[in-house]
Amino acid sequence: MATRMKLKLKTVFVLYFMVSLLGLVYALMQLGQRCDCTEHDIPKDRTISRLRGELHRLQEQMRKSEATKQPQKQPAKPTLPTIFVITPTYARLVQKAELTRLSQTFLHVPQLHWIVVEDSPHKTPLVTDLLVKSGLTYTHLHMPTAKDRKLQEGDPSWLKPRGVEQRNEGLRWLREDRRAQQGGYNQQGVVYFADDDNTYSLQIFEEMRSTQRVSVWPVGLVGGMKYERPVVEGGKVIRFHTGWRPSRPFPMDMAGFAVSLKLVLANPEACFDGDAPMGFLESSFLQGLVTMDELEPKADNCSKVLVWHTRTEKPKMKREEALQAQGLGSDPAVEV
């Protein structure tokens, strides 16, 4: 009985010893661990982020006040050559959107005169209204494309060049209008052909403003390429980086060059040839005006992309047509 008691007590003792030992070991491990200061950090983190925010805002404010302060000093340069931008446009679902953002770009450019030529037998109310409200200096023209030259629904966009008659009409108006000005053929100015779907940085206009004869620069996202560009060596264009027929006289996109007003006025016959083979439209205009050797490279020797040949998707009208069939289509009186 005593032995059993002894044994029992021993067992209890050993058990208790082990349990308490485990507890001690655990407590000691806890003591050895690094403090968890995460919770403690939150207020300091907040302070840091708040201070950073305030700092950022102040810096922004200063930058802005710097930006608005600068133009006050210099008097508007009266000698800034006018940039005449000729834009052919045609009625389609995205037309108003395209012209809207394009006009917002041009609104940032000083001394810009926008010549908008509609592919239409008359000036449309949509374009008329947009131009009136644009805040830009503009001339509104129209010239319908001859029927046999017009792309038909479903034709691929490269089949016939678009905007030929409209660009030529813009040139015709410009020559006539300038002839009536004083200065004759010796007027400062630049002519640029800007389609309504491309994207233009503001810098490209300052690059082209100093054009003497024909200035050139890279165009992004054109001709199945990341960019096309004139290749410059020793300040001269020596060849062209293009994905297709680099042997063309001027294998460049319409968005990649500007011509001085003087040159346009001195060559009253220069225009775009709608019958030129595919890819030769730009060459048909430039061929009589300039040689490759005379081209003036801009945009840091044609090393920077400052204009992009963006194209806007034709919106699908599936649901519209389905609703129209039920007499529930969108109100045609609402201009889109």
Add this chain to the structure above:
Amino acid sequence: MATRMKLKLKTVFVLYFMVSLLGLVYALMQLGQRCDCTEHDIPKDRTISRLRGELHRLQEQMRKSEATKQPQKQPAKPTLPTIFVITPTYARLVQKAELTRLSQTFLHVPQLHWIVVEDSPHKTPLVTDLLVKSGLTYTHLHMPTAKDRKLQEGDPSWLKPRGVEQRNEGLRWLREDRRAQQGGYNQQGVVYFADDDNTYSLQIFEEMRSTQRVSVWPVGLVGGMKYERPVVEGGKVIRFHTGWRPSRPFPMDMAGFAVSLKLVLANPEACFDGDAPMGFLESSFLQGLVTMDELEPKADNCSKVLVWHTRTEKPKMKREEALQAQGLGSDPAVEV
């Protein structure tokens, strides 16, 4: 002998019990004590003191420049509510072009703060550089989309909603940043979600600036329709003109509404649910914020289209790839 043994064991047991108890109590007291985080604090304290110093210097600088600037004409309208525009963006060929023209639009809008959130594990140099040069007040954030939520090459664009995590990150930053401002939840301001491919008239920003809770207007060229819009009767939205499931709580495109900053701050949990069924993303955000009856119709009772859901074509790179195969591709160092 057995009894003495028993006694001895008992004494040992009791003694051990008391000693170990003391040890445990001590250990527990230690555990209950507050962490000593002093060492841990030092770098944060340094950051705070450095930021305070910079802030102080800038404030001094501004005070001085204010003092010299005073005779400037217009005192910046202090009451104009800021428009916080949250734009998710992702790397692709047309990204720089899109952000370029979007920044030109925003540059016309007074008191606009652009929050650009890249779908990327880091801020990219392209977007960083573009923002620095933009002349806009901006905040540059990034938040990669979780892998299982990302659209894969070839997926149709409607399969998974794009920009969810980025818009939510923009909201998170805005709430945190505004919490640090004076005025707390009572700050004037408007929050708008503007994707980088849409087209925005300047007027839409003046329409949304007076938003009290949630303002709404038509969106052009969206959802297979000429436009979608809230239908207004007696100054209230009574239903929605849409081509698909008009029964959704808010069958509107992201570009068709703005929310007051107050409402965003007062509902800190409101965000976009990436798991919402197709077409319900906008509803997942708006549902907890507003009822149809409370919507504020803008744009002449939702009769004018002032924003367009334009989409830019993905440029073809056929010739680029062919030239690259010959080692004649475009220079990857040229940013497009």
